[in-house]
Amino acid sequence: MVQIEQIFPSLTWRIRHEAMYPDKPFDFVKLPDDFDGIHFGLYADHILTGVVSLFPKNDVYQFRKLAILPHAQKQGYGAKLIEYLLDFCKIQKATRLWCNARVNAKEFYHKFGFIATQDTFLKDGYDFVIMEIILNKEEPTSSEGI
Numbered sequence: 001m002v003q004i005e006q007i008f009p010s011l012t013w014r015i016r017h018e019a020m021y022p023d024k025p026f027d028f029v030k031l032p033d034d035f036d037g038i039h040f041g042l043y044a045d046h047i048l049t050g051v052v053s054l055f056p057k058n059d060v061y062q063f064r065k066l067a068i069l070p071h072a073q074k075q076g077y078g079a080k081l082i083e084y085l086l087d088f089c090k091i092q093k094a095t096r097l098w099c100n101a102r103v104n105a106k107e108f109y110h111k112f113g114f115i116a117t118q119d120t121f122l123k124d125g126y127d128f129v130i131m132e133i134i135l136n137k138e139e140p141t142s143s144e145g146i
C-alpha cells in the first residue's frame with residue numbers, strides 16, 4: 001500500500017542522506033530554507049520510503065531533493081511522488097515547476113514532461129541541468145465573438 005502525505009521537514013533528512021549523499025555528513029542534506037518548504041513523504045506499507053520538497057515563489061514552484069531509499073528504487077515510487085507533485089502544483093495554480101536535475105536522472109524527469117533548459121552546472125561532484133514544465137498557462141482573453 002502506498003500513501004503520500006505532507007511531512008515535517010526533519011523527516012526528509014534521513015532519506016535524503018541515504019539516497020543522495022550517503023558519503024557526506026548528515027547535516028549536509030539540510031537546506032537553509034527547509035522550514036519554508038512544503039515536504040511530502042511516500043509511505044510504502046507504512047514505512048517512509050521516499051521524500052520530496054517543494055519551494056514556491058509566487059506561482060513558480062521549485063522542487064528539491066527527490067529521494068527514494070536505495071533498496072526501494074525502480075519500483076515506481078519516484079514516479080508516484082512526481083505525479084503527486086504535478087497534481088498538487090496544478091491545484092495550487094502554479095504556472096511552472098522546475099528543478100536542478102542530476103544529469104543521470106534527466107531521462108526520469110523527461111518521462112513526466114520536464115524539458116531540459118540550457119542551464120547546466122557542476123555542484124558537489126554532480127552535473128546538473130535545470131529542467132522545467134509549464135503548467136496552467138494563462139489563457140489570453142479573447143474579445144472574439146462578443
Ligand SMILES: CC(C)(COP(=O)(O)OP(=O)(O)OC[C@H]1O[C@@H](n2cnc3c(N)ncnc32)[C@H](O)[C@@H]1OP(=O)(O)O)[C@@H](O)C(=O)NCCC(=O)NCCS
Nearest residue numbers: 066067068073074075076077078079101102104105107108
Ligand atoms: C531518481 C529517483 C528519484 C527515481 O525514483 P525511482 O523510484 O527509482 O524511479 P521509478 O521506479 O518511479 O521510475 C519511473 C521510470 O523512470 C525510470 N527511471 C528511474 N530512474 C531513472 C534514471 N536515473 N534514469 C532514467 N530513467 C530512470 C524507470 O526505469 C521507470 O521507467 P518505466 O516507467 O519506463 O519503467 C531515485 O532513483 C533516487 O532517489 N535516486 C537517487 C537520488 C537522485 O538521484 N535523486 C534525483 C536528484 S535530481
